[in-house]
Structures are given as structure tokens and as C-alpha cells.
Amino acid sequence: MTKSDTFSSPFRVLPLARLGSGGRWRTEAMRSYGAPVLLWFTRGQGRITVNGVTAGYGPHNCLFLPAGTMHGFEMSNQVNGTIVVFPQGSEEALALPDEAVHMRLREADKQMVLNGLVDDLQREMEKYSDTAHRAMMCHAGLLSVWLERQLADTKVEQSEIGATGRLVNAFAALVEQEFHTDKTVRDYAAELGVTPTHLSRVCNRTCGRPASAILQDRIHYEARRLLTETHIPIKDIAKSLGFASAAYFTRAFQKQTGTTPSAFRKGG
Structure with a gap:
């Protein structure tokens, strides 16, 4: 195989800075990926919201997010x-975890192991x-084993999120499934068996936003x-996201x- 016949891999290993190259909204706005992802922060700090719950992150924080996990950081x-x-x-x-995982790796040896696993994938x-895909x-299997062992050997700080966290997790999961419809917060609250006021209150408590x-x-x-x-026409984007008209979509988009x-x- 020649260089012109570049091997196309379903894996991606990219610097986090690449995600924000098109604007802060690409990392900070709530979104999900159609594939599992691992975020490995090696420098800096900030806040990350996963399934409606916000927590701080810093150097040597590792997060695994299953496909379809709504998040922003x-x-x-x-x-x-x-x-x-x-x-x-x-x-x-790959026997990857089926729930989101947030780990703070304080031991240097664990940091080195994870760096090595990521570097192996990159190479x-x-x-x-x-044979590169195989x-x-x-290598991804070894990374999955490493994640499983960390979960077994360490306390994951999200282990007991309580009733409030479970409600917000359920709301985030519903939003991820149905955000393209015209459902309102009142509709989501009714589906979850709570009032809109209560739902907004617990969201404010877990991530600082209604x-x-x-x-x-x-x-x-x-x-x-x-x-x-x-290149989808704007009127079709509006329709696909549950807006009654392109004009209403334009007003809402401009306000946001x-x-x-x-x-x-x-x-763009």
C-alpha cells in the first residue's frame, strides 16, 4: 500500500485543542457523539457537564463517555x-464501560500507562x-482493560449521585433522544413524572442552569x-429540529x- 492509498481508520486520536478550533461552542455547548470517546486532560482546568451534572476537571483527569452521552466542557x-x-x-x-466514567489519576505510574496506551493507538x-485496524x-482492548481495572481499584467520584442526579441524568437522556422534536420542558417533565419547576430546580442544582x-x-x-x-437549506434544518417555521428558527437562533x-x- 502506498501513501496515496491512506488507510482509513474508524479510530480517531486528536488533540483536544482541535475540537475548539471552530469556536468555543464546539466544546461548551451540549452535544454527543455517535461513538464512544475518551477525554484525557493533561493540563489546565475547567468544568465539564455530563448528562446534566457539572463537575470540575483538572490535569490528569480521564473521562470515558459512551456513545450518545450528552456533555459539554x-x-x-x-x-x-x-x-x-x-x-x-x-x-x-471491546467490553467498554456502559456508563460515563470520570477519574482523577493522581499517581504518576497510572498517568504514564494511560499516556502509553493513547500513544500506541496514535502510532x-x-x-x-x-493490519493497522487489527x-x-x-490496543483499544488493552485500554478497555485498563479502564475496567481502574474502576475496580479506585473509587469513582460519581458513584452515588442520589435521586437528584438520577432525575437530571434521565432528563439529559430524553433530551438526547428527542431534542429534534418540538417537545418543551413541560413535556419532558410530564414524561419524568415531575413538575417543570422541580425539574428546573434540580438542573440548577446539578449544573447551574435551568x-x-x-x-x-x-x-x-x-x-x-x-x-x-x-449544505442543508436553513428551512430544512429548522424543520428537522422541530421548529414550526424558518422564521421562528431564525428568531430563536439569533436570541441564542x-x-x-x-x-x-x-x-463558519
């Missing part, structure tokens, strides 16, 4: 690290070989993604972002 110029994107549908084959990505699956802000953040992240990454969808698309 602060990304300043001081933050360094790596994101590992696993192949879609690889959870069972295989740079090879032009039809090698990467083996339920409506979480919902709008997720919708408008998707709108911005579609505007910058596709400070610019119109057409201007945002041109600027």
Missing part, C-alpha cells in the same frame, strides 16, 4: 489533552498498513453543526447565538 487556551474516538458500535467487542493510526483494536437552557443548548449546538458542516443562521453559516 469549558476549553480555555491553557487546556491540553487528547480525545480518543472509538469505532461506532465497538462497545461490546498505529500513522501507519499505512491493512492492531488498533488490540432545564430550558440545557434543552436549548443541545438544539442550537445541532443547528450550528448542521449550518457549518452541511447573537447572529442569524445565514450569517453564522457564512462566517
Whole structure:
């Protein structure tokens, strides 16, 4: 195989800074990926919201997020690290965790091991070989084993989130499934068996934002993604996200972002 026949891998190993290169909204707004990801922060600090619950992160924090996990995190110029994107549908084959995991690795030997596992994946990505995918699956399997052992050997700080956390987790999961419909916070609250006021109160408690802000953040992240990454007409984007009309979508988008969808698309 020649360099012109570049091996296309379903894995991605990228600097975290690459995620924010198109604007802070790409990391801070609520979103999810269609594949499992591992976030490895090696420098800097900030806050990260996972399934509606906000926590601080700092150097040598490792987060594993299953596919479809709604999240967003602060990304300043001081933050360094790596994101590992696993192949879609690889959870069972690799025995990856089925819940979000946040670990603070204080021991230098654990930090070195994780760095080595990520570097091994990165090196295989740079090879032009039809055996690279098999090698990467083996390295990813070792990474999965490492995660499992950390979960067994350490206390994960999210272990007891309580009734409040479970309610917000359930709300975040519903939003992730149905944000493209015209459902309101009142509809989500009714489905969860609580009042809209109570739902917003617990969201404020766990992440500092009401339920409506979480919902709008997720919708408008998707709108911005579609505007910058596709050529779908604005009226069709509006329809796909549950807006009654393109005009209503434009007003809502401008209120959320400070610019119109057409201007945002041109600027992106």
C-alpha cells in the first residue's frame, strides 16, 4: 500500500485543542457523539457537564463517555489533552464501560500507562498498513482493560449521585433522544413524572442552569453543526429540529447565538 492509498481508520486520536478550533461552542455547548470517546486532560482546568451534572476537571483527569452521552466542557487556551474516538458500535467487542466514567489519576505510574496506551493507538493510526485496524483494536482492548481495572481499584467520584442526579441524568437522556422534536420542558417533565419547576430546580442544582437552557443548548449546538458542516437549506434544518417555521428558527437562533443562521453559516 502506498501513501496515496491512506488507510482509513474508524479510530480517531486528536488533540483536544482541535475540537475548539471552530469556536468555543464546539466544546461548551451540549452535544454527543455517535461513538464512544475518551477525554484525557493533561493540563489546565475547567468544568465539564455530563448528562446534566457539572463537575470540575483538572490535569490528569480521564473521562470515558459512551456513545450518545450528552456533555459539554469549558476549553480555555491553557487546556491540553487528547480525545480518543472509538469505532461506532465497538462497545461490546471491546467490553467498554456502559456508563460515563470520570477519574482523577493522581499517581504518576497510572498517568504514564494511560499516556502509553493513547500513544500506541496514535502510532498505529500513522501507519499505512491493512493490519493497522487489527492492531488498533488490540490496543483499544488493552485500554478497555485498563479502564475496567481502574474502576475496580479506585473509587469513582460519581458513584452515588442520589435521586437528584438520577432525575437530571434521565432528563439529559430524553433530551438526547428527542431534542429534534418540538417537545418543551413541560413535556419532558410530564414524561419524568415531575413538575417543570422541580425539574428546573434540580438542573440548577446539578449544573447551574435551568432545564430550558440545557434543552436549548443541545438544539442550537445541532443547528450550528448542521449550518457549518452541511449544505442543508436553513428551512430544512429548522424543520428537522422541530421548529414550526424558518422564521421562528431564525428568531430563536439569533436570541441564542447573537447572529442569524445565514450569517453564522457564512462566517463558519
